[in-house]
Amino acid sequence: MIENNAVKVILEKVAVETGKGIGKLAEAFFGYMGLKAENKHEIKTLKILTDRVLSNPNQLVEYHGKTLSITPNSPIEERARLREDAQSTRKQNNLETVVLHASNELNDDSEVSDEPVDDYWATRFFDMAADISGEDMQIIWGKILAGEIKRPNSYSIRTLELLRSLTTQEIQALKETLPYIIVMNSDYFIISVEDILKKYNINFNRISMLIESNFLSPITLVVEKIHLKGGVDTVQKLFNKNYVICMNCEGEDDRKFDLPIYSLTFSGKELVKLLQPEGDKQYMLDVVNYLRNKVNPPIKVTMHEIKEWAKPFGGFSYSMHDISNEAEISDTKSTTDSIQE
Template sequence: MEIKDLAGISEPLKRLIEVMAEGFGAVSRPYLIKKNAEAKAYEIRVISEAMAESRKLLGGADYEDGKVKMMGSSETPSPILSLPERAANRSEYQELRKQQNIESVCANAAEELANKSEIPEQKPEPEWINHFFDIAEKISTEDLQYWWGKILAGEITKPGSFSLRTLEILKNLSRQEAENFVELGKYVLSNKNIAFYLDPKEYIFKKDNTIGFSEILDLKDAGLINDSDSLGFFFEAKTSGSTSNLLYSSLILFFEREKDTPEIENQVGVLTKAGTELLKLISVQPDMEYIEFVAQKFKREGMKIAWAPFIREDGENLSIGDKTYIVTEEPA
């Protein structure tokens, strides 16, 4: 599809088509509107073609209710192909699977971009595009295809959002590790410079969830959490009338000083750069009990703490909803 054929398509989707064309060649408009039924039909067609070849290679196979059933040689003829023919069949099937994976990732990206109306003039770097599609063609798990689609959409709307190192880390992430990271995301706070969670022994490990000590170690090994256990996050000493902020999921927390306060420090676990970038991909329901726990950990005499829905950030200005103040016990 050429750009002249893109009348009626939004600018973000046009950019997606440009990126797809640069990444793996000519594309067609249906990639951007593929629904689940269409994707399933495509899957069945690919599998059917593979089954036809398997009857030549392996003596026969059927595909029923999502399962492959091998058939004996007495049930179907099995002419023996030459080694070059078998290699060609295998290569063709692998290329079909790669194409299916790429199309699924791009369809997810299109859904992410469907409600966007504007994009920056800057485009993703060619090196990034090539590296992305080299990885995406091997991603066959549906959940991970969703993440890769969000990454592609995020890089189109804000080039530089995801580094090449982050792509490599995500490439090696298992489905279980991804699920554990999403679970940990329920407790991650951030400001402009750091994303972190408070000492997990004090709250996270006490909750009925899937995150425990071994899962934390796995996420460290995966490159999503800093491997140091002695890091601290602190608010600098502040004067009366000043306010500090923390982002938590879709909320923003305010720490308002009515008196001068000294430096406030808490032991934390810190996400790596890759973990911080991947945090943008997940959306979690705020844990209101955790907000109260955070408030109590940072509370000092002469401080009021509130939360509000975070709408957007425009330069130095924050757009928020109505504030709700948190009642906490005065620190000893």
């Protein structure tokens, strides 16, 4: 069973006003945790019951202890009451499951800010979380709640709205694209090079879907302007969770070039920081190959394994060993013109 301390921290941080229905969550939750741990079969039965009620209004369904009874053709008023009760039960179960997942993210070693969670944010969060029923999404919402408790103002309401509105297809498109997100400074993007996009099945339909879901910016003709200074040890880095590409000039002359990209929105950035997706190694090797072949005159490009993060997609340390020449880099030739100085 989850330690009550973690749950208590969550409830104390968000139970700001009993009148909003958030404060009352604390009163009921500890009993719920015992039921959750000891009577999983009954919880599953209740969920089946709730689904049955919502799917068929022409029957009266009752549950007493371990006895389930279904009576067809009950009065419409009774069916309406039962439907409302079932919807309330489902929403409450969703909320408490999200809180349970948040408690999994917190432990005795978690650094929790003394700053309270914003009342409006908490109210909107629980309003939305009540309708989140899929387990995978409930885990994500639990991560958001835990992150907001640790550091208030970490996640915007716009990001919550993005998550809530995602369709099953959009969620799948997002999952398939996350390994190819690259970060440079504070910019998050997908490199828009035709052959690389084609190789990793990042097609027009997927890009359009991610734009419509507000994960990618609707401004499609975007370039990342890169300026490498010559005669100095300054290194420009492109990175994901696992690997970093380092670029620098080997001579005295500066190098400037444009990198075509699809840029992430602010909410997209917050999701990447939250989910911390594993980066695709071969994809990064293909980017190395692209940079080596397309920047003219050539620049020095190396790739290294990231060893440790100070915070998610913040400061990191990496191995000095160049892994870009250890494996054969696929021949990814862009159909675009070479990038000129």
